[in-house]
Amino acid sequence: MIxxxxxxxxxxxxxxxxxxxxxxxxxxxxxxxxxxxxxxxxTMRMIIGLDSPSSGTVTVNGRRYREHSAPLQEVGALLEARxxxxxxxxxxxxxxxxxxxxxxxxxxxxxxxxxxIESVARKRAGAFSLGMGQRLGIAAALLGDxxxxxxxxxxxxxxxxxxxxxxxxxxxxxxxxxxxxxSSHLMTEMALVADHLIIVGRGRLxxxxxxxxxxxxxxxxxxxxxxxxxxxxxxVLAGPGVEIAGRTGSEELQVTGLTARSxxxxxxxxxxxxxxxxxxxxxxxxxxxxxxxxxxxYHGTTEINRSAA
Amino acid sequence: xxxxxxxxxSSGDATxxxxxxxxxxxRRVLRSEWSKLWSLRSTWITLALALLFLVAFGIIAxxxxxxxxxxGRQMDPDFADATALSLSxxxxxxxxxxxxxxxxxxxxxxxxxxxxxxTLAAVPRRxxxxxxxxxxxxxxxxxxxxxxVVVTFLVGSSIVSGTQAALTxxxxxxxxxxxxxxxxxxxxxxxxxxxxxxxxxxxxxxSVLVASLMLIPGLVxxxxxxxxxAIQPYLPSVAGQSxxxxxxxxxxxxxxxGLVVFxxxxxxxxxxxxxxxARSDA
Numbered sequence: 001m002i003x004x005x006x007x008x009x010x011x012x013x014x015x016x017x018x019x020x021x022x023x024x025x026x027x028x029x030x031x032x033x034x035x036x037x038x039x040x041x042x043t044m045r046m047i048i049g050l051d052s053p054s055s056g057t058v059t060v061n062g063r064r065y066r067e068h069s070a071p072l073q074e075v076g077a078l079l080e081a082r083x084x085x086x087x088x089x090x091x092x093x094x095x096x097x098x099x100x101x102x103x104x105x106x107x108x109x110x111x112x113x114x115x116x117i118e119s120v121a122r123k124r125a126g127a128f129s130l131g132m133g134q135r136l137g138i139a140a141a142l143l144g145d146x147x148x149x150x151x152x153x154x155x156x157x158x159x160x161x162x163x164x165x166x167x168x169x170x171x172x173x174x175x176x177x178x179x180x181x182x183s184s185h186l187m188t189e190m191a192l193v194a195d196h197l198i199i200v201g202r203g204r205l206x207x208x209x210x211x212x213x214x215x216x217x218x219x220x221x222x223x224x225x226x227x228x229x230x231x232x233x234x235x236v237l238a239g240p241g242v243e244i245a246g247r248t249g250s251e252e253l254q255v256t257g258l259t260a261r262s263x264x265x266x267x268x269x270x271x272x273x274x275x276x277x278x279x280x281x282x283x284x285x286x287x288x289x290x291x292x293x294x295x296x297x298y299h300g301t302t303e304i305n306r307s308a309a
Numbered sequence: 310x311x312x313x314x315x316x317x318x319s320s321g322d323a324t325x326x327x328x329x330x331x332x333x334x335x336r337r338v339l340r341s342e343w344s345k346l347w348s349l350r351s352t353w354i355t356l357a358l359a360l361l362f363l364v365a366f367g368i369i370a371x372x373x374x375x376x377x378x379x380x381g382r383q384m385d386p387d388f389a390d391a392t393a394l395s396l397s398x399x400x401x402x403x404x405x406x407x408x409x410x411x412x413x414x415x416x417x418x419x420x421x422x423x424x425x426x427x428t429l430a431a432v433p434r435r436x437x438x439x440x441x442x443x444x445x446x447x448x449x450x451x452x453x454x455x456x457x458v459v460v461t462f463l464v465g466s467s468i469v470s471g472t473q474a475a476l477t478x479x480x481x482x483x484x485x486x487x488x489x490x491x492x493x494x495x496x497x498x499x500x501x502x503x504x505x506x507x508x509x510x511x512x513x514x515x516s517v518l519v520a521s522l523m524l525i526p527g528l529v530x531x532x533x534x535x536x537x538x539a540i541q542p543y544l545p546s547v548a549g550q551s552x553x554x555x556x557x558x559x560x561x562x563x564x565x566x567g568l569v570v571f572x573x574x575x576x577x578x579x580x581x582x583x584x585x586x587a588r589s590d591a
Contacts, residue, residue: 049433050426051590066433070331083426085349085418092348093427099341100431101331140427144331 001026001179002047002075002148006056009042009203016042018203019056024181024196026147029174031194032183035292039203040183041080044152047181048077060148072101072144078137080152086126090117090136093125097143111139116165131162138169148179155189167193187288201292214287222256225263226276236270237263251275335441338432342441346449351414356449359407360457363494366400367461371468378472393476394483394555397465398458398490401553405497405522408450412501413514415446416582420509429591439506439586443499443579451495458487482555489552489564496549496575497522503578507585522546545574 002024009017017039024030034040045051047058049065057064060074068074084093094108112121115135120128125136134154141149151170155163170193174180184190190197191211199207199214207214227233230251234244237255246253255263260279267274346352374388374396388396416439419425432438462483466476476483505514526544530537541547542562551557551567562570 045590048430050429066435068433070333071433072431073328073331077430079426081423081426083423083430085422085424087349087351088345088424089348092344093424096341096345096348097427097431099344100333100337102334102337103329103331145328 001061002058002150002181004043004047004056004058007043007046007053007058008055009039009046009051010054016203017046017053020200020203020205022198022205022208024148024179024198026179027174027177028195029170029180029182029193030196030198031190032181032198032200033187033190033288034183034185034200034206036185037202038185038200038292040185040200041152042203043200044077044079044150044181044183047150048075050079070101070144072097072103073146074144075148075150076141076144076146077149078134078141078151078154080156082133082137083140084125084133084136087124089122090125090128090139091121093136094140094143097140101144103143107143107145111142114142115139130157131159134158134162134166138166146178148181149173150181152183153185154182155184155186163189187285191284199288199291201294206291211284214291215284222254222280223258223260223263224252224254224276224278224280225260225267225274226252227267228273228275232270233267233272236266236272333432333434333437335437338437338441339445341431342438342445346415346445352411355407355411355414356453359404359411359450359494360453362407363400363404363454363457364461364464366403367397367458367465368468370396370399371465374474375468375472378469392474392555393466393469394462394486396469396474397462398486398553400461401458401490401494402523404454404457405494406519408454408494408498409501409518409522410515412446412450412498412503413505413511413518415442415505416502417505417509417511417514421511425591435586436583439503439579439583442506443502446502447495447499450498451491454491454494455488458490462487485564486553486555489568492568493549493552493571496571499575500545500578503575503582506582507578509585543570545571548574 002022004020004022007017007020008015020039020043032040032043042051043058046053047060047065048071060068065071065075084090088096091108091112094111095105097103098105098108112118115138117132117135117139120132125133128136134157138151138154141151149170151166154166158166167189170180170182174195182190182194194211197207197209197211197214198205199209225233228251230246230253233253234246237244237253237258239257242255242257244253244255260277264274264277370391371393373385374391377385377388419428428438429435462478466478469475478484501514501518504517505511508514508517522545526541526546529540529544532540538560542551542560548562548567548570551562552564552571554561554564557563561567
């Protein structure tokens with residue numbers, strides 16, 4: 001359980017995290033989603049006390065992280081930035097972490113096996129591939145058998161096999177009743193593992209919702225309808241809450257506020273022949289882009305025109 | 310609910326009894342820092358170099374003294390009032406660099422590699438990490454230095470026996486000076502670790518260390534004479550030096566006062582490091 005209240009972090013003029021309120025509940029995978037620079041990593045660093053909040057609080061299982069007598073048993077964290085000395089072996093790194101808590105060597109070997117890094121555990125971590133480094137980071141996060149597992153962009157730069165492995169790991173850990181808090185800037189990845197979503201942009205909370213709800217909300221459910229008589233169809237469909245767009249001379253109309261089903265029925269009643277009736281569902285990715293479009297720090301210069309005529 | 314396993318006496322903690330009773334303690338943080346120190350190759354290399362400098366320079370100095378005595382040529386002015394002790398401690402200024410630099414690496418190296426994030430995630434109270442690092446490294450540097458200076462003195466004094474410089478371990482002040490030198494080197498290691506934690510940069514830590522031990526005494530000598538004489542004895546390296554001078558001279562501190570002054574410098578560096586560690590984001 002992670003609870004943030006009015007959590008704020010300012011660096012001089014810039015506000016990286018702006019009065020965030022959220023709760024991450026046990027037994028679920030909670031996705032922490034936002035564009036690059038939205039304040040996700042800063043928030044996670046505040047959760048484990050690496051950064052201290054400018055104002056507001058964040059607690060883990062009811063207490064501030066530093067107040068726990070066995071912090072690694074409360075939260076296991078994988079941060080985005082590398083946190084391992086390149087000259088130390090994976091085993092020695094994990095063992096040094098384990099010593100601080102009195103975690104036995106047996107558990108170190110267990111997490112090494114669990115993350116599949118036995119073959120490289122005695123090698124210097126500096127020589128690790130990105131995927132191996134990530135697995136070592138996850139081994140360290142699991143070391144204390146923590147109630148809460150927090151991972152910052154765990155799939156970044158991983159190959160498909162690694163991505164699948166992380167995905168299954170997260171689902172498995174949540175099934176054991178742990179609190180899983182995982183950040184990403186990729187909506188599609190989150191949709192596959194997360195039940196709950198906390199979406200931020202420019203440090204502000206944009207949505208605290210579930211995956212289904214997000215789709216439902218953002219889904220403007222516009223319908224493309226092509227007919228023999230678009231002018232008359234406009235009149236037939238017109239009504240409160242209905243928006244109709246279409247170019248003169250085209251047989252296509254774009255309708256929002258009505259389902260494809262009711263458009264079909266009304267057209268039939270009015271004896272208008274339809275050539276096409278397509279419900280345009282908004283993808284999760286689009287829903288996410290729509291939500292965060294005002295809070296993206298860096299826009300590309302070549303905008304892809306998705307609604308090209 | 311039936312009891313299936315032997316339940317440990319509850320410590321009043323919120324942690325369920327079924328989970329292993331892990332707990333961060335001061336001794337465990339020490340153990341962790343000990344393992345971190347020895348699990349890096351750079352530690353072994355730098356410590357070996359420090360020991361080599363300490364022993365080799367001392368023995369070479371003794372051998373040169375001996376040869377200049379036996380050859381009957383004019384005595385090198387550096388060696389005019391040399392003793393077996395001063396010759397044996399010839400390598401101290403070089404060894405202090407190796408140990409100080411390794412001290413900086415022990416703390417600042419965690420920042421440059423990012424290890425500090427893992428370290429502070431495990432010990433979020435932070436200060437035990439600084440105390441443990443300083444204690445572990447200071448002790449290792451001290452033990453290495455004791456071995457180094459005693460061995461060097463035994464070899465060096467046997468080389469120069471029968472000359473004016475001859476001294477034995479039982480001569481007045483010799484043992485005190487040797488231990489003083491080793492203590493000085495151990496504390497230089499602690500100062501290095503403190504500077505590394507204060508500046509969070511390997512380059513910055515080494516620069517300040519070298520400046521305060523080697524450059525500042527030179528700069529102070531440019532001051533007007535009365536100022537210079539008032540300040541000079543209290544500079545870290547000069548106060549440290551008086552810990553292992555065989556004879557207390559008019560313009561230097563006594564060994565005990567030298568130790569107190571040098572301890573104060575060490576405490577100051579540690580206080581700065583503690584302040585930065587506790588106050589700023591990692």
